[in-house]
Structure formats: structure tokens, C-alpha cells
Amino acid sequence: MLPKGFYSLGKNIGIKDTTKDFAVIYSNIPCHSAAVFTLNNFPGAPIIVGKEHIKNGILQAIVINSKNSNVATGEEGVKNALEICKAVANSLKINFEDVLPSSTGVIGVPLPIDKILNACKTIKSELKEGNLEEVAEAILTTDKKKKISYKVINQNGKTGVIYGIAKGAGMIEPNMATMLCYILTDINIKTSDLKSILKSAVDKSFNCLTIDSDTSTSDTVVVMSNGTSIELEEPEFEEYLTEICIDLTKQIAMDAEGATKLIELKVSGATNLVQAKKIGKSILNSPLVKTAIYGGDPNWGRFIMAIGKVFDEKIPFENISLKLNGLEIKNADQSTKHKMSNYLKENSKIFLDVNLGMGEFSSIFWGCDLTEEYIKENAYYTT
Amino acid sequence: MLPKGFYSLGKNIGIKDTTKDFAVIYSNIPCHSAAVFTLNNFPGAPIIVGKEHIKNGILQAIVINSKNSNVATGEEGVKNALEICKAVANSLKINFEDVLPSSTGVIGVPLPIDKILNACKTIKSELKEGNLEEVAEAILTTDKKKKISYKVINQNGKTGVIYGIAKGAGMIEPNMATMLCYILTDINIKTSDLKSILKSAVDKSFNCLTIDSDTSTSDTVVVMSNGTSIELEEPEFEEYLTEICIDLTKQIAMDAEGATKLIELKVSGATNLVQAKKIGKSILNSPLVKTAIYGGDPNWGRFIMAIGKVFDEKIPFENISLKLNGLEIKNADQSTKHKMSNYLKENSKIFLDVNLGMGEFSSIFWGCDLTEEYIKENAYYTT
Structure with missing residues (x-):
């Protein structure tokens, strides 16, 4: 079951090989959102841009590429991340500051920006309702399995869904966040501080995970709520959110590079x-x-x-x-x-x-x- | 070339297999000595005893076994380490408090104390002058190579020797000391604080080494000087000592478990x-x-x-x-x-x-x- 009002796509645009490497998540209305990012002192360009875009607590789309992290790519990297947001906004007719960019993969290699900008042109027509499994696949790098965790909450005959997607298999000792994790919900959360709720959930889950002690430069956890289904009080939502984060944390540990246990x-x-x-x-x-x-x-x-x-x-x-x-x-x-x-x-x-x-x-x-x-x-x- | 006045033995006494696992170093006169030990909060029993025995700055013998570290063995472990010192002292007719015990190998298994005490009985007759290569072999565990570094100093037609032996191939991120290292010299060092000189040398060598971030519970570096050859000022001795420690540090890194570089x-x-x-x-x-x-x-x-x-x-x-x-x-x-x-x-x-x-x-x-x-x-x- 998927949260209502979210559309997405995941496909190959040839960044490295022929596996899926590009994804977009779109909400048909602006979402109450929060994010936490890596504490690594050299955060990737998408994180520099993302931190600005999340400041007002509103997001409407996320654009993600795998196979290249756009980290240690200097001013050009930041310019590229911004251009991608603008291209996505242009195709979707939304505000570019409501787009959060994410990249994961090798560090220190310039993005193949033309391929990505080109792919942005056709986003609108390629989006499918729900379709989040395709996104879960497109964001993988050395991961062997898709990582999805969701929760359906019934309330007086209506249902709300919290749906989380994550990737990460190495360079993992998250600090304030993990590799990449997107949590989408149609629930209206009765809170004035979604970021505190997210931080608290992350502290009990991703921040308690270590694969190899190496803190990634791309760690990002984002939550987007469009508030179109049921309404939940803060503590209850936090409980469900924490459950999902812990479940995704375990999935990451189980799928860690080379791990058998x-x-x-x-x-x-x-x-x-x-x-x-x-x-x-x-x-x-x-x-x-x-x-x-x-x-x-x-x-x-x-x-x-x-x-x-x-x-x-x-x-x-x-x-x-x-x-x-x-x-x-x-x-x-x-x-x-x-x-x-x-x-x-x-x-x-x-x-x-x-x-x-x-x-x-x-x-x-x-x-x-x-x-x-x-x-x-x-x-x-x-x- | 070996430092004068030191006698030793290295042999198999069947602690685990048929490779050499027992060694003794003996000086025919008491030595001006210093030692630094692991900072791990659970130091081995030999370290607990060794810290007491080094307090007065005098040692005359070191007794070492490999294949069992006598760590996390409780009061029985400490009692065993003391009994070994007494048995060595008894055979050599020296003060048991001038014997430093050392053990390296698996953690948490009681020492085969009878085998060791039995071996102590015949020490006196089995000691050979110099013979330190045999000791370097007997202290190895997963090491592939013996680690020896020495320096010969000529002074007005007389020579002094500083001779270092070390072991260590894993569980190595030394902190104040490394796995096991014994440095023997016949030089008379003009110092009132041999321990400071040793600490300084160790800080520039073993404490700058990491194999796997795991700080051993047995780390020990000992220096013994019998003062029977030439006399050196503090700074000059410290320089030679540091050179030897750095050389042994590199030998340990090169022989680290599985290392190719x-x-x-x-x-x-x-x-x-x-x-x-x-x-x-x-x-x-x-x-x-x-x-x-x-x-x-x-x-x-x-x-x-x-x-x-x-x-x-x-x-x-x-x-x-x-x-x-x-x-x-x-x-x-x-x-x-x-x-x-x-x-x-x-x-x-x-x-x-x-x-x-x-x-x-x-x-x-x-x-x-x-x-x-x-x-x-x-x-x-x-x-």
C-alpha cells in the first residue's frame, strides 16, 4: 500500500552502466518536510543545496541519481545540483526551491550533467502514481536488495500510510543521518517541529548503525508529508516513524557490503x-x-x-x-x-x-x- | 652484533602446538629499566604484575610465553604470573621482583601453568649468551617474520649496542605501547628518567601505528640497560632508541595480518x-x-x-x-x-x-x- 498523492519514476540514463540510476519523487501538493544530513565536514554538493531548500520546511519533489555522489566537485558541483533542481521544477511547474537533490556513488568525479538535464525534460510525462519500488531500485549502488519499510494506520475507516525507502551498503557509520532515506506519508502530522521528530527517530535507528566506521559524505534522511489522509498526534507518528527507521536500519545492516550476519x-x-x-x-x-x-x-x-x-x-x-x-x-x-x-x-x-x-x-x-x-x-x- | 651481558633461550613447551612458545631474557647484572604498557582498561595479568616489578626501575630478567595472553583470567591469572616470576627467580638465583612477565596470544583461556613452571626449572642451564634471535622467534603468534632492529655505536674504540625485538601482527592500535617489544642495551645511559626517554620514543613510533584500530590488552615495551659498555648522553640515546622503535614499528606494519603493503x-x-x-x-x-x-x-x-x-x-x-x-x-x-x-x-x-x-x-x-x-x-x- 502506498501513500496517496505521490508520483515517481526510476530509470537508467547511462551514468555508469545499464542499471537504473535516476529517480524522481513528486507530490501533487507541497509537503510539510524535514531532513537531516551527514556531519562529515565535506558534505556533497546536493547536501549544500538541499540544506537551503529544506529551510522553509516545504518540499514538493526529490531528484536522485546513483553511481556518482557529486561530492568534492567544488563550485561546479553546487552549480550542477542547482541546475538539476531548476530543470526538475521546470518540467513539473513547481518552485525549484521545493526540490531536494540527492546523489550517491563515487566521490570526486564531475556529474555527467548533460545526461541528467536531458532526463529532467521528460519527467512530467514519465511519472507514475506510487511506483516507489522503482525509485528504491534506482538509488542502489553496491546494495544487493531494495530497502522498503511501510506502515498502514487505520483510523475511523480511513487509512494513512508512512512509506520509507533507503539505500546504503558501505561507507556507513551514520552521524545524524544515514546514506539516503526518503520517507513519504499522506498523514497530517499535528506538529510544529517535524525535524525534531525525525531527529529523534534517526537517533534511535540510523545513528545506532555502523557497517565500517566510515561516515559517508552524502548521508540524507528526508520525510515528506502531504497531509491528505488521516491526522496523527506527534507521539504516535514518531512511534511509527521510528519503527520504519529501525526496520530500514536493519535492512541496511543485513545488506551491508559482504555481510553474512x-x-x-x-x-x-x-x-x-x-x-x-x-x-x-x-x-x-x-x-x-x-x-x-x-x-x-x-x-x-x-x-x-x-x-x-x-x-x-x-x-x-x-x-x-x-x-x-x-x-x-x-x-x-x-x-x-x-x-x-x-x-x-x-x-x-x-x-x-x-x-x-x-x-x-x-x-x-x-x-x-x-x-x-x-x-x-x-x-x-x-x- | 649483540649487547654484552645478556643471555637468553627460546623453545617449545607445548602451549598450543609445536612452534616455539617460551622465552627468557637474562642479564648477568641488574639493569636500569623502564616500561610502558597498554591503556586498555582490561590489561593482562602479566601487565598487572609487571607494573609492580618495574616500579623501582630495576629488572634482571624477562619471561615470555606466546599462544596464550593470560588476559581476563582473574585472580588466578595474576597468581600464575607471579608464580612464574618466582620460578624464574628461583632458577636464576635473583630477586623475583626483578623479573618481568609477558604473555601474548588468545584472551580468556587459563595458562597451562604446570607446563610453564616445569620449563622454568631448567632455565639456568639452557641460557645461551646473546641468542636473542631465538627469543624473537618464540614470541611470535600470527606474525610471519621475526622483528629485530639494532644499532651499534662506536665511541673511542669501544662499542655499545641497542638491540630491539618486537612481535605483533593484529589487534594493533597501540596506545602508549605496542604488542610486545624488548629493547636491550649494554650502554650506560646518563639519565635519571629512562621512562621519559622511552615514552618519547614510543610516542613517535609505536603510538603512530595502527593495523586494525583494536588496542591489545597485552601491549608492553621494555628497555633494559646493564650499563657495561660505553656511556651516552640522554639526547643521543633517545635518538638511537627512537630509530629502533620506528624501524620495529615499520616491521610490524609490513608483517600485519594479511597486509600486502x-x-x-x-x-x-x-x-x-x-x-x-x-x-x-x-x-x-x-x-x-x-x-x-x-x-x-x-x-x-x-x-x-x-x-x-x-x-x-x-x-x-x-x-x-x-x-x-x-x-x-x-x-x-x-x-x-x-x-x-x-x-x-x-x-x-x-x-x-x-x-x-x-x-x-x-x-x-x-x-x-x-x-x-x-x-x-x-x-x-x-x-
């Missing part, structure tokens, strides 16, 4: 959320933890090492509990190691619980294992 | 050394930089991403210069990319210069590429 890590017993996050990220970014989980190696000492290398958070060793799917693995004997190894080898979703025994705070983080395939994919990405 | 990164134009280190570590720890260097992928944007993800150090993009062996690669065109790719593919030592254009500070860092072999070695380490 999704790791869901709960850090509890922390003195505060900052402590939980430092420990959580240290564990999920540790190549030695990630390879042990990949190989089914019952090497629990590596978890201890990864907790201990957060020098400024001193946790007494005795306090710590390490559980793998409920099984205590700290000081594991041979029989426990055997169970641990079997669990790691037989499952593609790994549940890890780390209790620090320090306080009352807890948080959940997501990551994946590290495999030979990650190396292969990234050793030869541009070539 | 040593990366020497100079970060210059920094506002201070902290900034240089943050940027240097971010580049050398980035899986995407490491895999690009492995694959010879001319993906210069990944260097930019890795500089930009140090959120709290904002460097203007225009300021930055990126040079690969002298070739400017920022905004590389096709011809430059071609040269870049060839350079990466044809060389096993990669020289990278990053100038931040911010200030006058510079520092050199070492790292290595990330390959399928790293994954293979670490997915199945304990099994």
Missing part, C-alpha cells in the same frame, strides 16, 4: 546513553569482533578487548555480563564455547547483550560481520 | 599534533582507504571522506593537498588516476602526504592495507 547489540547497565554508544560502537566497529562473528569463533575475549579499549569509560571487569542469544559467554568453558560457535555459525541474525553493570541506561545498536567479500567489493569499486 | 603517511600543515594524529588515524583506520590501497583503486575521494569524518577538526577542502609519492591526487584527472593506480599496484611501500594547510605541525604515521587474508586469519583464530 546482522548483529543486534543491546548495551544495558550504562551510566548514560553516551557511554552506551561509545561501548556499542567500539564493539561493532572492532574488526576482530566482526571477523570472529563471521567465522563462528567463540573468542569472547575480543568483546572484552573492545570494551576495554574505550579508555575513558572504565568499567570493572567483574561488572560485565556478555550474552549471546541469552547464553552467558564471559569466562566461557569448552561446552559454552561449543554452543557459542554453533549459534554464530547457524544464525544470520546474531543477538548480543552486553550489560555494563554501571547504571540504568540502555540502547540498541546494529552492525554486521566483516568478510572477504567486503574487501573484494571495496578494493575495486571505481574501476 | 606498508603505508607511511605524513600529515603536515596541522595546527597541532593532536589534530595531526586524529586525521592520521582516521585515514589509516578507514576500511575504505585500506581496501582502495590494497586494490590499487585510484579512489582519492575516500581520503577526503576519512579527513572529513573527523567532525571536530574542520579543515577547508581547498586547503588540503593529497600526495601519493609526490604526485598530487586531489581532483585527479584520468591520467593522474592511471598513475595513481599503477603506483599503488606496483609498490609494497606506499608514501602518502596529506597537507592540511592549517599550521606548522607534522607527524608520520604507519599502517597497512586491508585484505581477504586479514579476514581469514581472524575469523578462525582460536579454533
Whole structure:
């Protein structure tokens, strides 16, 4: 089921190869919108332009290309992103400042701007109602699977839909946002601060994800609401939005470059959320933890090492509990190691619980294992 | 050439397999000594004992086992490390507090203490003068090569020797020290603070190294001086010591788990050394930089991403210069990319210069590429 009032297209325009690489999402009325972007100090040109265009909280279209991120392309890159918005606006007869540009792919290569501007000319006639799966496909780079999550809410015989699309498989340790994620809804959200709601949802989902510790220069999460279906109070919408963001976060972790296992890590017993996050990220970014989980190696000492290398958070060793799917693995004997190894080898979703025994705070983080395939994919990405 | 007055042995005592796993270094007189240890919050039992034994600045022997790190082994682990020191002292008729214990290998497995105590009984009769290559072999775990660096200093017809031995191939982002490193000298160093000299040398060498961002729980660097040959002033000794530490650092990076390339990164134009280190570590720890260097992928944007993800150090993009062996690669065109790719593919030592254009500070860092072999070695380490 799709949110009402959204039209889209996804197609190939030959940016790199013959797979889909260009997409447009259009709402037939201007949308109440919010976005969060990467904290990387060298954000892409589309992000520089997008930050301006989202300022008034209104968007009516998103234009996306994959296979080229338009990052580190200087003033020419910014000019190109703006021209694309204008071309889209021109075709759709809307305000160019209500268009958000997005690009993902290789860094530091000028956009094939003529191909893109050319494709913009025919947007109006090629848009189809809904059709968002095509967009989900067109935004992929090294991803193997489309990432879609949606929620249908029934209210007095009427229905509202929140529909999220994401991409991302590497260069992922989002900070305030993830690779690319578009969330469309026809629900009228009773809020004066959609951005806070989005930030809060992102903090509990994408910002708790790490694939390889590398924060992308293109991270973007956008939410667009046309308000044409049911009306929801802030807390309720935030709850649904968070669910969708978490679902997309897990889909990204599962489809991470080379990954064979999704790791869901709960850090509890922390003195505060900052402590939980430092420990959580240290564990999920540790190549030695990630390879042990990949190989089914019952090497629990590596978890201890990864907790201990957060020098400024001193946790007494005795306090710590390490559980793998409920099984205590700290000081594991041979029989426990055997169970641990079997669990790691037989499952593609790994549940890890780390209790620090320090306080009352807890948080959940997501990551994946590290495999030979990650190396292969990234050793030869541009070539 | 070996430093005078040191005796040693290295042999197999069956801790894990049939390769050498036990070593002792002995000086026939007590040595002026200093050591630095890991900052990991869960240091191994030998480190807990070693910190006590080094307090008075005197050591006469070091006892080392590989294949088991005696880390996360609780009170029993500490008791075992102490008993080993006592058994060594007993055989050598020296003070047990002048013995430094060291262990390296898997975390969280109790030491086979009987095998070790048994081996200690015959130390005295098995020691050979010099013989340090055997020690260099016995301390290895996943290392492929022995790591030795020495310096002979001539002074008025007399000679002094500084001789360093190290091990380490993974779980390496040293902080105040590296895996294991023993530096022996017969030189009389005219200093009241050998530890400061060692710290300074370590800060310019091992602390500028990262293999996989994982700080070991066993990091130890020890220097022992018996003062029986020539006498050197503090600055001169420090210079030689630093040279040896840098040489061993490079040997560790070259022999890193799965590595095919040593990366020497100079970060210059920094506002201070902290900034240089943050940027240097971010580049050398980035899986995407490491895999690009492995694959010879001319993906210069990944260097930019890795500089930009140090959120709290904002460097203007225009300021930055990126040079690969002298070739400017920022905004590389096709011809430059071609040269870049060839350079990466044809060389096993990669020289990278990053100038931040911010200030006058510079520092050199070492790292290595990330390959399928790293994954293979670490997915199945304990099994």
C-alpha cells in the first residue's frame, strides 16, 4: 500500500552502466518536510543545496541519481545540483526551491550533467502514481536488495500510510543521518517541529548503525508529508516513524557490503546513553569482533578487548555480563564455547547483550560481520 | 652484533602446538629499566604484575610465553604470573621482583601453568649468551617474520649496542605501547628518567601505528640497560632508541595480518599534533582507504571522506593537498588516476602526504592495507 498523492519514476540514463540510476519523487501538493544530513565536514554538493531548500520546511519533489555522489566537485558541483533542481521544477511547474537533490556513488568525479538535464525534460510525462519500488531500485549502488519499510494506520475507516525507502551498503557509520532515506506519508502530522521528530527517530535507528566506521559524505534522511489522509498526534507518528527507521536500519545492516550476519547489540547497565554508544560502537566497529562473528569463533575475549579499549569509560571487569542469544559467554568453558560457535555459525541474525553493570541506561545498536567479500567489493569499486 | 651481558633461550613447551612458545631474557647484572604498557582498561595479568616489578626501575630478567595472553583470567591469572616470576627467580638465583612477565596470544583461556613452571626449572642451564634471535622467534603468534632492529655505536674504540625485538601482527592500535617489544642495551645511559626517554620514543613510533584500530590488552615495551659498555648522553640515546622503535614499528606494519603493503603517511600543515594524529588515524583506520590501497583503486575521494569524518577538526577542502609519492591526487584527472593506480599496484611501500594547510605541525604515521587474508586469519583464530 502506498501513500496517496505521490508520483515517481526510476530509470537508467547511462551514468555508469545499464542499471537504473535516476529517480524522481513528486507530490501533487507541497509537503510539510524535514531532513537531516551527514556531519562529515565535506558534505556533497546536493547536501549544500538541499540544506537551503529544506529551510522553509516545504518540499514538493526529490531528484536522485546513483553511481556518482557529486561530492568534492567544488563550485561546479553546487552549480550542477542547482541546475538539476531548476530543470526538475521546470518540467513539473513547481518552485525549484521545493526540490531536494540527492546523489550517491563515487566521490570526486564531475556529474555527467548533460545526461541528467536531458532526463529532467521528460519527467512530467514519465511519472507514475506510487511506483516507489522503482525509485528504491534506482538509488542502489553496491546494495544487493531494495530497502522498503511501510506502515498502514487505520483510523475511523480511513487509512494513512508512512512509506520509507533507503539505500546504503558501505561507507556507513551514520552521524545524524544515514546514506539516503526518503520517507513519504499522506498523514497530517499535528506538529510544529517535524525535524525534531525525525531527529529523534534517526537517533534511535540510523545513528545506532555502523557497517565500517566510515561516515559517508552524502548521508540524507528526508520525510515528506502531504497531509491528505488521516491526522496523527506527534507521539504516535514518531512511534511509527521510528519503527520504519529501525526496520530500514536493519535492512541496511543485513545488506551491508559482504555481510553474512546482522548483529543486534543491546548495551544495558550504562551510566548514560553516551557511554552506551561509545561501548556499542567500539564493539561493532572492532574488526576482530566482526571477523570472529563471521567465522563462528567463540573468542569472547575480543568483546572484552573492545570494551576495554574505550579508555575513558572504565568499567570493572567483574561488572560485565556478555550474552549471546541469552547464553552467558564471559569466562566461557569448552561446552559454552561449543554452543557459542554453533549459534554464530547457524544464525544470520546474531543477538548480543552486553550489560555494563554501571547504571540504568540502555540502547540498541546494529552492525554486521566483516568478510572477504567486503574487501573484494571495496578494493575495486571505481574501476 | 649483540649487547654484552645478556643471555637468553627460546623453545617449545607445548602451549598450543609445536612452534616455539617460551622465552627468557637474562642479564648477568641488574639493569636500569623502564616500561610502558597498554591503556586498555582490561590489561593482562602479566601487565598487572609487571607494573609492580618495574616500579623501582630495576629488572634482571624477562619471561615470555606466546599462544596464550593470560588476559581476563582473574585472580588466578595474576597468581600464575607471579608464580612464574618466582620460578624464574628461583632458577636464576635473583630477586623475583626483578623479573618481568609477558604473555601474548588468545584472551580468556587459563595458562597451562604446570607446563610453564616445569620449563622454568631448567632455565639456568639452557641460557645461551646473546641468542636473542631465538627469543624473537618464540614470541611470535600470527606474525610471519621475526622483528629485530639494532644499532651499534662506536665511541673511542669501544662499542655499545641497542638491540630491539618486537612481535605483533593484529589487534594493533597501540596506545602508549605496542604488542610486545624488548629493547636491550649494554650502554650506560646518563639519565635519571629512562621512562621519559622511552615514552618519547614510543610516542613517535609505536603510538603512530595502527593495523586494525583494536588496542591489545597485552601491549608492553621494555628497555633494559646493564650499563657495561660505553656511556651516552640522554639526547643521543633517545635518538638511537627512537630509530629502533620506528624501524620495529615499520616491521610490524609490513608483517600485519594479511597486509600486502606498508603505508607511511605524513600529515603536515596541522595546527597541532593532536589534530595531526586524529586525521592520521582516521585515514589509516578507514576500511575504505585500506581496501582502495590494497586494490590499487585510484579512489582519492575516500581520503577526503576519512579527513572529513573527523567532525571536530574542520579543515577547508581547498586547503588540503593529497600526495601519493609526490604526485598530487586531489581532483585527479584520468591520467593522474592511471598513475595513481599503477603506483599503488606496483609498490609494497606506499608514501602518502596529506597537507592540511592549517599550521606548522607534522607527524608520520604507519599502517597497512586491508585484505581477504586479514579476514581469514581472524575469523578462525582460536579454533
